Amino acid sequence: MTDTLLSVRDLSVRFGGVLALNGVSFDVRRGEVFTLIGPNGAGKTTVFNLISRIYPPTSGEILWQGEVLTQLPPHAIAAQGIARTFQNIELFEHATVLQNLLIGHHTHRAAGFWADLLFTPAARRSELAARHKAEEMIELLDLQAHRDALVAGLPYGVRKVVELARALCSGPRLLLLDEPSSGLNVEETEDMAWWIRDIQSELGITVLMVEHDMSLVSRVSDRVLAMNQGQVLAQGTPAGVQAHPGVIEAYLGTVDDVASLRRAA
Amino acid sequence: MRFLFKTDYRQDLSLARHSGHVFWYGLLLVCLLIAPGWASSYWIAQLGFVLIYAIAGLGLMVLSGYTGLLSIGHAAFLGVGAYAQAWLTSHGVPFVPALLAAGALSALAGVVVGLPALRVKGIYLAIATLAFGLIVEEVLARWDSVTGGNAGLPVAAPQLFGYVLEGPVAFYYLALAVCLLATLAVLNLLRSATGRAFIAIRDSEISAQSMGIHLARYKTLSFALSAALVGIAGALYAHKLRYISPEQFGIAQSIDLLLLVVVGGLGSVHGAFLGAIFLIVMPQTIVLAKDFLPPAIAQASGLQALVYGTVLMAFVLFEPLGLYGRWCKIRTYLELFPFYRQGMFRRQKAFQRSERLK
Numbered sequence: 001m002t003d004t005l006l007s008v009r010d011l012s013v014r015f016g017g018v019l020a021l022n023g024v025s026f027d028v029r030r031g032e033v034f035t036l037i038g039p040n041g042a043g044k045t046t047v048f049n050l051i052s053r054i055y056p057p058t059s060g061e062i063l064w065q066g067e068v069l070t071q072l073p074p075h076a077i078a079a080q081g082i083a084r085t086f087q088n089i090e091l092f093e094h095a096t097v098l099q100n101l102l103i104g105h106h107t108h109r110a111a112g113f114w115a116d117l118l119f120t121p122a123a124r125r126s127e128l129a130a131r132h133k134a135e136e137m138i139e140l141l142d143l144q145a146h147r148d149a150l151v152a153g154l155p156y157g158v159r160k161v162v163e164l165a166r167a168l169c170s171g172p173r174l175l176l177l178d179e180p181s182s183g184l185n186v187e188e189t190e191d192m193a194w195w196i197r198d199i200q201s202e203l204g205i206t207v208l209m210v211e212h213d214m215s216l217v218s219r220v221s222d223r224v225l226a227m228n229q230g231q232v233l234a235q236g237t238p239a240g241v242q243a244h245p246g247v248i249e250a251y252l253g254t255v256d257d258v259a260s261l262r263r264a265a
Numbered sequence: 266m267r268f269l270f271k272t273d274y275r276q277d278l279s280l281a282r283h284s285g286h287v288f289w290y291g292l293l294l295v296c297l298l299i300a301p302g303w304a305s306s307y308w309i310a311q312l313g314f315v316l317i318y319a320i321a322g323l324g325l326m327v328l329s330g331y332t333g334l335l336s337i338g339h340a341a342f343l344g345v346g347a348y349a350q351a352w353l354t355s356h357g358v359p360f361v362p363a364l365l366a367a368g369a370l371s372a373l374a375g376v377v378v379g380l381p382a383l384r385v386k387g388i389y390l391a392i393a394t395l396a397f398g399l400i401v402e403e404v405l406a407r408w409d410s411v412t413g414g415n416a417g418l419p420v421a422a423p424q425l426f427g428y429v430l431e432g433p434v435a436f437y438y439l440a441l442a443v444c445l446l447a448t449l450a451v452l453n454l455l456r457s458a459t460g461r462a463f464i465a466i467r468d469s470e471i472s473a474q475s476m477g478i479h480l481a482r483y484k485t486l487s488f489a490l491s492a493a494l495v496g497i498a499g500a501l502y503a504h505k506l507r508y509i510s511p512e513q514f515g516i517a518q519s520i521d522l523l524l525l526v527v528v529g530g531l532g533s534v535h536g537a538f539l540g541a542i543f544l545i546v547m548p549q550t551i552v553l554a555k556d557f558l559p560p561a562i563a564q565a566s567g568l569q570a571l572v573y574g575t576v577l578m579a580f581v582l583f584e585p586l587g588l589y590g591r592w593c594k595i596r597t598y599l600e601l602f603p604f605y606r607q608g609m610f611r612r613q614k615a616f617q618r619s620e621r622l623k
Contacts, residue, residue, distance in 0.1 A: 052475050078477030090472035092465050094532065103465045107477035109458040113486065116457035117450050123457050124278060131274045170476065
């Protein structure tokens with residue numbers, strides 16, 4: 001399969017007595033928006049943390065363009081073309097927005113320590129290249145007004161966008177978005193939906209995201225995977241997964257549960 | 266208030282952002298260059314100390330202020346640099362190679378401390394560096410054949426290209442040159458990818474890592490660079506005092522360096538200089554103040570330590586950004602007058618910060 005970008009096979013991870021992921025498998029195809037949904041504690045973020053190698057899987061493997069990703073150290077993931085955002089924004093607080101974006105470009109640095117120390121022409125060129133990339137993203141995501149502002153002073157909604165821009169600055173092929181709309185108001189969520197579409201269609205970046213806002217999910221996703229308690233419940237189109245009885249049960253409970261509630265009332 | 270009109274990305278890369286910077290830093294440099302012409306030799310000697318401490322402060326600033334790694338053992342690197350310089354110059358190595366070797370040896374010591382430090386953080390790292398500081402002090406005291414033990418070691422005046430730099434003025438120019446080079450190097454790093462990687466590690470290790478920053482390499486690099494700068498400062502310190510002994514590089518000196526960066530302002534190059542000035546001026550001020558204090562207080566033995574401790578606590582409580590932060594606030598107040606708001610520099614509340622993954 002040439003169009004499979006990322007392939008997760010039988011992935012399990014155990015934290016002490018908790019089986020956080022239990023035999024999860026899915027494929028992300030090149031150029032699609034693939035969404036993981038599920039109730040809290042389903043293991044969605046755990047999948048992300050396994051892909052970014054923050055912790056190792058207990059069993060199973062992750063294939064990136066046919067190669068095993070689980071052998072690489074965590075800092076080598078960005079160079080593979082996988083960038084991510086975090087559920088609870090992890091920006092560099094005491095740096096400006098521009099500096100944050102430039103750090104996103106780190107893997108493409110062309111000058112080493114000594115060149116930086118002497119600020120040689122090579123270091124200068126590398127800086128300018130990083131700046132060009134950062135400015136592209138500032139343009140794309142309308143961050144011009146905040147370019148020189150410290151992140152610590154920015155409102156939550158803007159930080160979300162800065163984090164997205166920083167991930168894009170690394171020039172990824174796969175973008176992992178951990179709850180891109182959490183904490184955003186209706187208009188900001190609207191913008192986010194447009195941007196995710198833009199990232200997919202204009203930049204040609206494949207998106208794997210975790211999201212709770214079902215209207216956003218159904219608007220931007222090509223395929224959806226529903227999880228509960230570390231296991232895959234259903235996979236398919238947004239509408240198909242939403243109608244799946246197992247998914248409804250995981251979110252709302254069974255028909256019997258509802259009936260028992262009714263009797264009590 | 267100044268409005269910058271930017272037309273080129275290169276403007277943001279230059280060290281002086283606008284003509285005001287060129288003018289004021291140029292004026293400062295000219296004043297420093299002609300200082301021996303108008304200041305007494307006492308003040309020139311003091312200024313020499315300020316420059317040495319500023320270099321050491323820059324070193325600790327890179328580590329604690331920019332990479333976010335706390336160290337209470339940095340006097341050890343000062344000691345390594347000082348003893349290396351003393352030993353090398355007494356064996357006929359010329360000043361410049363000896364200075365570079367002292368820096369390199371100190372950097373090596375930095376790597377040795379840095380490697381175990383990759384596994385510990387925060388207060389545990391502070392304790393590990395404290396232990397390292399004590400070990401080095403002990404080694405300096407016991408390794409008689411090289412360090413002269415507790416009796417100490419005399420150090421010759423620096424010899425540069427056949428000239429012996431006797432007297433405070435010649436030494437002052439030497440320290441000024443080294444300090445300028447060190448500052449330039451640190452500023453260069455901070456405006457490039459390496460410096461940003463340090464800042465990234467300071468603010469969020471987890472996301473620095475997922476941006477492709479090799480945490481172990483950059484932390485070790487930061488330790489090495491920091492130790493090298495402090496080692497170079499130590500080498501100059503040895504020449505300045507002309508006599509070194511182990512107790513000069515003990516815990517008290519480490520605390521002084523920590524005081525320097527905290528009072529100056531963590532995370533600013535200006536802070537290293539303001540802190541150095543503070544550290545040199547403070548004891549003199551205390552001595553002067555003793556004339557006006559009642560004898561019971563003036564003759565108390567722990568007066569200086571008490572004042573230092575109080576100042577450190579006051580800064581941590583009331584001005585965490587240090588002297589440089591205070592200056593930034595004053596400048597912003599004047600620029601925006603009368604629109605300055607109370608909360609403009611207020612730090613983010615702890616509950617708004619995200620929980621860390623590790």
